[in-house]
Amino acid sequence: MKRFYTIGMAGHIDHGKTALTKALTNVDTDRLKEEKERNISIEPGFAPFINNEDLQISIVDVPGHERFIRQMIAGVAGIDLVILAVAADEGVMPQTREHLSILSFLGIKKGIIAITKANNVEPSLLDLAKQEIESELRGTSFENAPCICVDSLTFHGIEELKNTILNEITQIIPKSNRGNFRLPIDQVFSIKGQGTVARGTIFNGEVQIGQDVWVLPQKRKGTVRSIQVQHQTVEKAIAGQRTALNLSGISRDEIKRGNVIVTSYESFPVTQTIDVSLKFVQNLKYPIKQRMPVTFHVGTSEVMGTIVFFDRNEIIQEEHEVLCQIRLNEPIVVKRGDAFIIRRPSPVETIGGGWILDPFGKRYKFGDQTIAALALKKEGKVEERIMALLQENQVLSVTELATLLHIDAEEVNQTVSNFPCFQRTKSGAITLVEFMEKAINRLSGLLQKFHTEFPMRIGFDKARLLQELDSEFSKDLIESVLETDHFTRVNQFIKVSLFRPHIPLDIKSQANQLLHLLEQDGYRVKPIDEYGQVLGITGSTWNELLNFLEREKQIIRLNENLVWREDIYNQAIQKCRSAFPVAFTIADAKTILPLSRKYLIPFLELLDEKGITKRMENKRVWLDKLIQKAHF
Incomplete structure (x- = not known):
């Protein structure tokens, strides 16, 4: 597959970067009128270098003047390899060092040193420049970088530089075109x-x-x-x-x-609070104070912000990485792993750089606990970072996890599948098994308590249940828990699977007496509450019992006051059907069921309500007969 790379041309002002770029590409990258007049680069310039079947390489020529460091940082964003230009007649200069620091902080590992204007100096001075460069690079990621002497006017060393570029850059893994643009x-x-x-x-x-x-x-x-x-x-x-x-x-x-x-x-968070791993330059000129204003450079953006420490209030000299936070004045777009630079706004200087641990930083307390949490973000494996996010958020979709972790959804899915501590919810989101178990236990306890208090009810109303657990668990998690074998859904009610609604022992005998009394009274029952008074059951317990017996099809309500035994009700239907197989009037029914209108009318209206009969003018037709006739 064809590979695509971008090279940065960096170094001190007037060290021949633009001339070297032109020697390599035949393109003058100083395109602005002011750049031509002042003979310095102000904005990054761009030139195509190679484009063949296998490779496409572009060169970014960045400004070398200290006033244009911001443009330099923007220009080297995204480069794969740097050519550090050092003039043989001047050697290492302040912007050479600052560019080196910036490149190191940005994670640029591959570089080539181009000693420019090599034909302008004596061999002894050239050797001195080489020694100075070697000393400056010692201990940096460019310590073993190839060093080529070139002259852009005579093209001395240009061909060797081109070959070195090809040799070095083909060792670099190109950026992946997978993922979102x-x-x-x-x-x-x-x-x-x-x-x-x-x-x-x-x-x-x-x-x-x-x-x-x-x-x-x-x-x-x-x-x-x-x-x-x-x-x-x-x-x-x-x-x-x-x-x-x-x-x-x-x-x-x-x-x-x-x-x-x-x-x-x-897929790309817009944020203003960022957790970072930060390394400072050696020999800081001034201390870095807690909540000090800084200029934050990431990608091509430059935003003012504040540095916040959680384990110190000042840095005078620090060799190790510091876990801290940058709070920005404006929103920017970053991902985990993005490299950045911070500079002091006054006096202006580069003071450090690092990489982003978490674009979604929050307000943390000062102390070791926060540092430990940031260390986990820094060093933790993918599964540990997923676990930490779920501990905080309980349930997250694969897309949300991929965005927060800045990895592919495929890697999230694979990690979740490989570790038994994770579980998918009903919607396909990810949670922890411990949360599922906790939700199961909490729900079981809540339902068991409900079943004990209301043994004759089917279960807990689902809407109320979700409301009850809203502050503890997400709706997605509860919906998933309800799908497990521990629980059963009956219409809108939820119950523990092993639970069966039942009449409690303390009113069992009264319930049997009620059925016996209704059997004795047959069609001509008393108002239902009179039975409750006789049996000594009133209020909510009485209503609970009647509802239970009705659900169990032992009684049926003719209306609010009259209740028949279910077998009496079925018997009445059978009598009417036997006598009048197709249709009947109220008078016909009265001949079979010698009842007053107090009982007969509620019974017939109940037949209509339940779809057993249909009233047509002054008759009632058995609905199944009517359907058969229509079908025929």
Whole structure:
């Protein structure tokens, strides 16, 4: 597969970066009028270097002046390899050191040292420059970087540099085009008749012409009208490429450097509070105070913020990484693992850099407990980090976990499948087995208490149950627990599976007496509450008993006051059907059931209500006969 890379050209001002870029690419990256007049780079410049069947490489030439460090940081965002230009006649200079620090903090591991203007000095001075560079790089990630002497005007060493670039860069694993597309913007401009163009290095994924995109953090939606890579129009661009996107639906003044273009805004958090692992430069000039203002650089964005420590109030000198938090004045877009730089706003200097542990930082207490939690975020394995997130949130979807952890959904699913401590909910979300067990125990206890208090009821009303547990468990978790064998759902009621509604022993004899009295009275029963008074049962217990007997089909209510035994009721139906198989009037029914209207009318209306008969004018037709007739 074709591989895509971006190289950064860094170093002190006037050390020949732009000239070296032109020698390699035949492109003058100083395009601005002011850059031409002052003969210095102000904005990052870009040039295509190689484009063949196997490789596509672009070069970013970043400003070297200390006033343009912010542009330098934006320019090297997303590079795979750096060429550090050091002029033979000046050697290592302040911006050489600062660029080295920035590159190290940004996690750039591969580099090539280009000693420029090599033909301008005597061999002894060239050797001195080499020794100085070697000493400066000792102990850094560029300690063993190849060192090439070049002269951009005579092209001395240029071919050797090209070969070294190819040798070094092919050892680098290219950025993955898997996952969701992300392009931090480092340049925005407009072209007459074309509209807005945003340019940058693609960090993740790929984008195609016609695809909808969002500009974050402002969440402006647009569509990719066209794509250019190395000045050529292409159908799509992928991770590692320098690309320019012509956007429709977004005006030039709506976006700026530091914004991020994505194809799925749900996958990239917009945040202002970030947990970080931070390393400081050696020999700090001034102490770093608790809650000190800092300038935060990540990707191509630059935002003011405040540094917050949880285990100290000041740093004078620190060799080890510090776990802390950055609270920003404006929202930005970051993912776990993104490298960043922090600078002191006054006096202006680079003071450190590191990587993002968690874009969703929260307000924590000062102390060891917070440091331990941040250490878990830093060093924990994927399963440990999933567990920590679930401990905090109880239930999270696979998409939410992937976003919070900044890994693929596929890795989330695989991790969850490999560890028995995780369990999927009814909706497919992820929770911990311990939460499921806790919810089962809590629900069992609640229902057992309910069954003890109301033994004649079917179970707990589900809506009330969810309301009762709302503060303890998510609805998704409870819904999942209810699907287990521990519980049974009967219409809108929930019960413990082994529970059976029953009449408690203390009123069992009265319940039997009630059935006996109703049997004795037959059709001509008394008002139901009179039986309760005779039996000594009133209030809620009486209503509970009647409801239970009705559900168990031992009694049936003719109306609010009259109750028959179920067998008496069925007997009355059978008598009427036998005498009048198709239809009957009230008078007909009265000949079979010698009852007053007090009992007869409620009985006949109940037949209508239950769909056994249908009233048609002055007759009632057995509904099954009516259906048979219609079918016939």
